[in-house]
Amino acid sequence: MKPEPSNVRPPRKRLFVALMGVTCLLIVGIIYLIWWIPTKGLANIHPDLPHYMGILFIILSGIAIIGTFLLVLTTALSRDIFFSGFLRLVVIKFLLPAIETLGRVLGIKKDTIRQSFVAMNNSLVVSQHFKIHPDRILILLPHCLQLFDCDIKVTGGIEKCIRCGKCDIKGLAELADKYHIAISVATGGTLARKVIVEKRPKLVLAVACERDLTSGIKDCYPLPVYGILNDRPNGPCISTVVDVEKIEEALKAVLPE
Numbered sequence: 001m002k003p004e005p006s007n008v009r010p011p012r013k014r015l016f017v018a019l020m021g022v023t024c025l026l027i028v029g030i031i032y033l034i035w036w037i038p039t040k041g042l043a044n045i046h047p048d049l050p051h052y053m054g055i056l057f058i059i060l061s062g063i064a065i066i067g068t069f070l071l072v073l074t075t076a077l078s079r080d081i082f083f084s085g086f087l088r089l090v091v092i093k094f095l096l097p098a099i100e101t102l103g104r105v106l107g108i109k110k111d112t113i114r115q116s117f118v119a120m121n122n123s124l125v126v127s128q129h130f131k132i133h134p135d136r137i138l139i140l141l142p143h144c145l146q147l148f149d150c151d152i153k154v155t156g157g158i159e160k161c162i163r164c165g166k167c168d169i170k171g172l173a174e175l176a177d178k179y180h181i182a183i184s185v186a187t188g189g190t191l192a193r194k195v196i197v198e199k200r201p202k203l204v205l206a207v208a209c210e211r212d213l214t215s216g217i218k219d220c221y222p223l224p225v226y227g228i229l230n231d232r233p234n235g236p237c238i239s240t241v242v243d244v245e246k247i248e249e250a251l252k253a254v255l256p257e
Contacts, residue, residue, distance in 0.1 A: 013123055015108075016116035017072055019099045020091075024068040026102070028061045071120075074127050088124045091117075092221050096214070114210035118227040121217050125224045130203055130254045137254065138201035139176060139183040139247065140192055140216075142208050145169055145230065146185070148239045155185045171244040179251055189215060196220065205250055207242050226250050 035057040039050045071087050096117055103113045143155050147167040154161050154169055163170040169185075176183035182199055186192035189212065196204065204225045206216055213227040228247055230240040 013116055013119035015112065016099065016120045019102055019108075019113065019116075020068055020071065020095055023095060023098050023102055024064050027064050027098075031057050031061050031064075071124075074124060077127075088121065088224075089221065091120060091124065092218050096218070111210040114214045115229065118210070118213050118217070118229065122226055125203075125226050126253060128224070130224065131256045132202050132254050134180045134255060135182070136200075136202040137181050137251070138196065138199050138204050139172065139181055140195065140204055140206045140208075141169075141172060141183065141185045142212065142230065142237075142240070143185050143187045144237045144240045145172070145207065145242060146239075148234075155187055155191075158183050158185055167239065168242050168244060172242075172247070175244060175248055175251070179255065181251070189219070192216060193219065196223070203254055205247060207247070209236065209240075226254075 035050075035053055039053075067087070067090060071091065074087060099117075100110060100113055103110065141158075143153075145167060146154055146169050150167070152160050152162060158169065158173050158176070161169050161173050163173060172183060175181075182201070184195045184199070186195060192206075201223070204216075204220060204223060205228065206213060206225050207228045207230050208216065209230060209232070213225075213229065217225045217227060228242060228250065230242045232238075232240050234240070
């Protein structure tokens with residue numbers, strides 16, 4: 001029998017936004033300390049040097065605060081307010097490592113932060129209002145979505161699936177056929193990157209666990225990746241499930257009318 005998905009609450013971006021705000025305040029505080037500590041020494045070099053350094057640090061603090069405000073506004077409205085692509089870069093390459101470190105200090109589980117990060121990333125992707133032809137979209141799946149004891153392995157090609165309905169591969173294969181979109185099953189990050197290089201998509205809809213999605217989003221930048229978390233009623237990496245309707249909703253949002 002196909003495993004039933006558990007009643008897991010969908011990931012929310014509010015945690016990531018809150019931690020992002022705290023990180024911003026910490027950055028501003030560090031900037032202030034960097035200015036304040038050597039102020040007396042700078043005055044010995046030139047009386048006006050502390051003043052100039054103060055202006056510089058005010059500018060840097062302003063950039064941090066305005067950047068955080070733009071991120072919150074962009075994700076709240078799901079609209080490209082200002083430089084959404086660049087904001088994705090800042091979140092993925094700089095804020096995520098800082099927020100994961102802050103989360104460890106506060107005792108927040110890494111997977112909880114990653115769930116929130118994926119939700120934040122998805123909001124930034126959606127805010128850019130992509131309209132992409134089906135042949136430039138790739139649906140990338142983990143092999144653990146297939147029933148564990150199935151004799152037909154679909155990692156070599158999802159068209160091998162006999163569509164018995166015992167796992168979500170059937171629904172996903174039918175979805176790919178319906179919209180004429182490429183779909184691949186990867187056994188790991190190396191194969192996933194190889195598939196992306198070969199297919200050269202403009203957008204990836206990826207299904208995976210928190211760790212693999214976060215890693216994939218970082219590795220693929222600037223290629224936009226919309227992440228959908230799988231559910232693991234049988235434990236990690238075995239007969240996992242996913243809400244096919246969520247994938248279809250994401251597809252409808254990026255396909256031309």
